[in-house]
Amino acid sequence: MTSFALTPSLRMTYASPIEVELTRLSEALGHCPDLVARYPMRWLAIQLLEGDTLLQAEVERLGGSVASEALAASRMRLETHYGEDLDVAMVDQRYRFVHDLAAQALTRPKTPSLTMSDRVDRIVTNRWLGIPIFLGLMWVVFKLTTDVAAPFVDWIDAVLTGPVSHWITSLLSITGLSGGWLESLLIDGVIAGVGGVLVFIPVLFSLYFALAILEDSGYMARSAFVMDRLMHRLGLHGKSFLPMVVGFGCSVPAIYATRTLENERDRILTGLLVPFMSCSARLPVYVLVAAIFFPTMAGLVIFGLYLTGILVAIGLGMLLKRTLFGNELPTPFVIELPPYRLPTLRNIWHQMWERTSAFLQHAWTIILGTSMVVWLLLALPVSGEGSFADTDVDQSAFAAVSGVMTPVFAPLGFGSWETSGALLTGFVAKEVVVSTMIQVYNVPGAEEEEVGATTIGEDLLAIGGGFLSATGDALKALPSIIGINLAAEEDEQAPDGLTGAIRQGFDASSGGHGALAALAFLVFVLLYTPCMVAVAAARQEFGSRWMWVSIIGQFVIAWLAALIVFQGGRFFL
Amino acid sequence: MLQKVLQALEETQGPVSLDELSRQLELDVGVLEGMIDFWVRKGKLKDSRLAACAGGCGNCNPGAQGCTFDRGRPRSITLT
Amino acid sequence: MADLTIALAGNPNVGKSTLFNALTGRHQHVGNWPGKTVAKQEGKLMIEGKHLTIIDLPGTYSLSAHSPEEEIARNFIVCGRPDAVVNVLDAANLERNLYLSAQILETGVPMILVLNMTDVATARGLQIHPEVLSTRLGIPVITMAASRGQGLGELKRLLATIARTPREAMLGSSVCA
Ligand SMILES: Nc1nc2c(ncn2[C@@H]2O[C@H](COP(=O)(O)OP(=O)(O)OP(=O)(O)O)[C@@H](O)[C@H]2O)c(=O)[nH]1
Ligand SMILES: [Mg+2]
Numbered sequence: 114m115t116s117f118a119l120t121p122s123l124r125m126t127y128a129s130p131i132e133v134e135l136t137r138l139s140e141a142l143g144h145c146p147d148l149v150a151r152y153p154m155r156w157l158a159i160q161l162l163e164g165d166t167l168l169q170a171e172v173e174r175l176g177g178s179v180a181s182e183a184l185a186a187s188r189m190r191l192e193t194h195y196g197e198d199l200d201v202a203m204v205d206q207r208y209r210f211v212h213d214l215a216a217q218a219l220t221r222p223k224t225p226s227l228t229m230s231d232r233v234d235r236i237v238t239n240r241w242l243g244i245p246i247f248l249g250l251m252w253v254v255f256k257l258t259t260d261v262a263a264p265f266v267d268w269i270d271a272v273l274t275g276p277v278s279h280w281i282t283s284l285l286s287i288t289g290l291s292g293g294w295l296e297s298l299l300i301d302g303v304i305a306g307v308g309g310v311l312v313f314i315p316v317l318f319s320l321y322f323a324l325a326i327l328e329d330s331g332y333m334a335r336s337a338f339v340m341d342r343l344m345h346r347l348g349l350h351g352k353s354f355l356p357m358v359v360g361f362g363c364s365v366p367a368i369y370a371t372r373t374l375e376n377e378r379d380r381i382l383t384g385l386l387v388p389f390m391s392c393s394a395r396l397p398v399y400v401l402v403a404a405i406f407f408p409t410m411a412g413l414v415i416f417g418l419y420l421t422g423i424l425v426a427i428g429l430g431m432l433l434k435r436t437l438f439g440n441e442l443p444t445p446f447v448i449e450l451p452p453y454r455l456p457t458l459r460n461i462w463h464q465m466w467e468r469t470s471a472f473l474q475h476a477w478t479i480i481l482g483t484s485m486v487v488w489l490l491l492a493l494p495v496s497g498e499g500s501f502a503d504t505d506v507d508q509s510a511f512a513a514v515s516g517v518m519t520p521v522f523a524p525l526g527f528g529s530w531e532t533s534g535a536l537l538t539g540f541v542a543k544e545v546v547v548s549t550m551i552q553v554y555n556v557p558g559a560e561e562e563e564v565g566a567t568t569i570g571e572d573l574l575a576i577g578g579g580f581l582s583a584t585g586d587a588l589k590a591l592p593s594i595i596g597i598n599l600a601a602e603e604d605e606q607a608p609d610g611l612t613g614a615i616r617q618g619f620d621a622s623s624g625g626h627g628a629l630a631a632l633a634f635l636v637f638v639l640l641y642t643p644c645m646v647a648v649a650a651a652r653q654e655f656g657s658r659w660m661w662v663s664i665i666g667q668f669v670i671a672w673l674a675a676l677i678v679f680q681g682g683r684f685f686l
Numbered sequence: 687m688l689q690k691v692l693q694a695l696e697e698t699q700g701p702v703s704l705d706e707l708s709r710q711l712e713l714d715v716g717v718l719e720g721m722i723d724f725w726v727r728k729g730k731l732k733d734s735r736l737a738a739c740a741g742g743c744g745n746c747n748p749g750a751q752g753c754t755f756d757r758g759r760p761r762s763i764t765l766t
Numbered sequence: 767m768a769d770l771t772i773a774l775a776g777n778p779n780v781g782k783s784t785l786f787n788a789l790t791g792r793h794q795h796v797g798n799w800p801g802k803t804v805a806k807q808e809g810k811l812m813i814e815g816k817h818l819t820i821i822d823l824p825g826t827y828s829l830s831a832h833s834p835e836e837e838i839a840r841n842f843i844v845c846g847r848p849d850a851v852v853n854v855l856d857a858a859n860l861e862r863n864l865y866l867s868a869q870i871l872e873t874g875v876p877m878i879l880v881l882n883m884t885d886v887a888t889a890r891g892l893q894i895h896p897e898v899l900s901t902r903l904g905i906p907v908i909t910m911a912a913s914r915g916q917g918l919g920e921l922k923r924l925l926a927t928i929a930r931t932p933r934e935a936m937l938g939s940s941v942c943a
Contacts, residue, residue, distance in 0.1 A: 124872060125868055125871070125872070151845055152845070153844065153872075153873045153874045153875075155872065155874065156844065156873040156874065160829075160830070165830060165831070167831055201688055201689075201728070204688060204724055205687055205688045205689070207868050207869070208687045208717070208721070209687055210868055211861060211865050211868050212687065212717075212861065214864055214899070214902060214903075215860050215861035217895070217902065218860065218894065218895050218896070218898045218899045218902075219860050219861070219892060219893070219895070220892070220893035220895070221891075221892060222890070225890075226890060226891050234705075238703070333760070334760030337760055338701060338703060338760070341700075341701045342701055345699075346700070355760065355762060358760075374764075445696070445697075445699065445700065445701070445702070445765070446695075446702075446762050447695065447701075447703070447704055447707055447722070447762065447764075448701055448703055448704070448760055448761070448762045448763075449703075449760055449761040449762070450703045450704065450760065451760070713861075714859065714862060716859040716861065716862030716863075717861050717862045719862070720827060720862050720865060727832065
């Protein structure tokens with residue numbers, strides 16, 4: 114067997130000015146035994162000229178001033194040829210060397226075979242098909258989040274209002290505290306408030322599930338690409354849809370994500386538009402209200418809201434770009450479309466869990482806090498003859514405070530103190546809109562369908578059974594996503610306490626157009642300030658002037674849009 | 687070869703995907719990525735991954751790999 | 767005779783650890799994403815009565831130290847004085863991988879090129895000419911599909927010849943920090 118020489122016979126040569134200096138420099142460095150003992154001289158010289166700071170420090174340490182001076186001198190002489198870009202020249206020459214080598218050692222197919230990824234991309238990022246596909250997938254996502262999650266929402270609701278409330282009441286009566294303000298705080302404050310939001314965890318869970326699949330499979334990157342190409346054609350700066358994709362999850366990181374835009378104006382403009390992307394915290398509000406007023410087409414309504422958010426963002430972006438933000442050329446950019454792959458269960462589970470737990474963390478802090486404040490204000494009588502924790506909600510401090518806002522919302526069809534109050538607390542966080550609504554529409558006594566005392570065993574059995582039947586219902590709902598309806602049309606249930614109260618409330622404030630007012634309410638929730646944290650983020654990123662522009666602008670746009678929906682709808686209906 | 691990448695980016699209209707750019711420059715995607723990394727280190731290009739979520743995440747629970755909601759965002763590269 | 771040290775170097779995710787495991791019978795972490803090996807790993811191999819120490823290095827795109835993993839790889843190649851570097855390349859992505867090879871060539875260390883993932887390259891319709899690389903660079907070039915065990919025998923035979931022809935002692939033996 115032949116024995117190979119392993120030491121390479123060919124080494125790449127750089128352009129002659131560089132070669133001259135490489136020879137000189139390696140000779141100079143060769144006088145330092147310490148360096149010679151450690152490094153190959155030519156390699157060291159190459160790295161030094163390329164500007165390796167680690168090695169330069171090494172050379173200064175081991176080779177002393179002689180070596181450093183030799184290096185500085187070589188650099189100086191090369192500067193006349195290459196200016197500041199000696200490293201660019203050297204790396205470039207190496208790339209050329211490698212390119213030539215590869216050209217000789219490799220025959221590429223004349224017509225490069227299309228990979229699966231390429232083929233899918235041709236369709237998914239197609240000029241004409243791209244956007245319809247994006248919308249179609251979004252539609253599937255919202256069908257999934259509403260239909261599949263709904264049975265589980267009912268199940269958690271039943272568990273919280275049934276067994277859990279019973280347990281708390283029994284526990285309180287054992288300790289002799291029942292009937293007092295503590296019971297009211299726990300049942301009407303904590304369970305109604307926080308519990309009311311927790312009920313929607315299945316909805317968020319399925320949204321995060323769908324988002325995780327879209328992200329993990331590589332589709333999300335394509336959707337941003339397709340949307341950004343559209344924005345570019347509409348004369349908008351490119352790249353702004355990238356932060357917006359994040360906005361479907363949460364507005365706050367989306368605002369921070371605008372940092373990837375170079376141009377300050379584009380950054381601020383995108384920062385102003387990002388909150389219109391419907392974040393996941395708004396979803397529970399949509400689900401609650403849509404389930405009450407549009408039970409048969411909740412998915413469509415929610416899809417419409419998301420779409421409205423995108424359209425408002427694009428429309429407003431075009432408007433601002435033409436006016437306030439000047440019409441300079443958009444910056445071009447390269448986007449990396451990751452290869453398509455099958456999402457792994459592990460990844461999806463991880464993301465769903467991490468995001469849901471972020472939401473839960475939120476529930477224990479902001480939602481709990483706000484619910485307790487709302488409870489306190491609801492418990493405080495300001496008129497009438499009620500006493501603390503035993504007052505008519507109409508005569509509570511909360512009603513008085515919220516009442517101040519009702520004239521503003523009256524033209525929109527939801528000018529009642531209840532909705533005003535919910536929107537007011539909604540400034541803190543969107544989940545709180547749900548908890549406040551449940552608290553203010555809480556009809557005392559209506560919930561307590563005394564079914565006689567149950568044992569813990571029976572309760573647990575009922576909880577388990579409920580979960581199983583919810584799973585069954587969810588599975589039955591799956592085919593409906595693609596249009597097959599297995600589940601028999603549910604007969605219209607007699608509205609329970611909360612549903613009835615909310616419906617009556619909207620009917621009363623809108624002169625009988627409850628559904629229209631509810632739609633206007635949802636549009637308003639979609640478009641006004643997402644939460645305090647987003648406001649803080651906007652302030653940190655863009656300064657307080659722009660923060661106020663954002664808050665007021667969003668309020669005005671939300672108000673106008675809700676007005677158009679309500680008054681326009683009333684005109685046509 | 688390196689300069690061609692910068693030039694191509696300056697001349698493109700709107701967003702391009704890495705694949706499109708590599709076909710246009712007749713370079714392997716891998717080679718193009720290497721060149722882009724070089725320019726990012728030189729500060730001539732900006733990589734969104736390196737600027738991501740630097741400002742914190744507010745209420746969205748920054749995990750070990752950064753912000754949970756931010757991970758879906760594709761990587762993009764722009765001229766500085 | 768003293769042990770010979772052979773280092774496995776290459777870009778991330780090209781199959782270095784797969785090859786390392788096949789050679790040494792160890793179970794280094796292998797998976798389909800870059801950056802799994804973060805510290806250098808050692809394993810032993812005996813060929814024709816010669817003891818070889820195989821070092822699995824973290825993947826790196828260049829010999830400039832931009833990250834801790836790259837620094838480990840660079841320090842070992844440059845200062846670790848391996849008796850040979852086995853440069854593992856992804857044949858389906860040859861040009862990018864050759865950039866590192868060009869840099870390793872500059873160190874003057876004895877080297878062998880292993881063109882791995884030839885199955886993937888063939889599937890993409892790429893025709894590789896290892897003999898061209900071998901004659902141009904003057905070093906042995908082997909084609910391989912490490913995950914299928916193809917080309918392992920040839921590499922082992924080649925490693926045995928190094929064992930038979932030990933190089934003259936290097937100038938020094940110190941390892942830089
Ligand atoms: N198709 C194919 N896959 C291979 C081949 N060799 C390795 N792989 C796969 O490539 C992936 C990466 O292999 P590793 O051995 O972990 O790569 P590595 O170079 O050690 O990667 P890092 O340590 O992250 O730098 C694994 O999924 C291997 O199974 C091959 O010849 N053909
Ligand atoms: Mg490895």
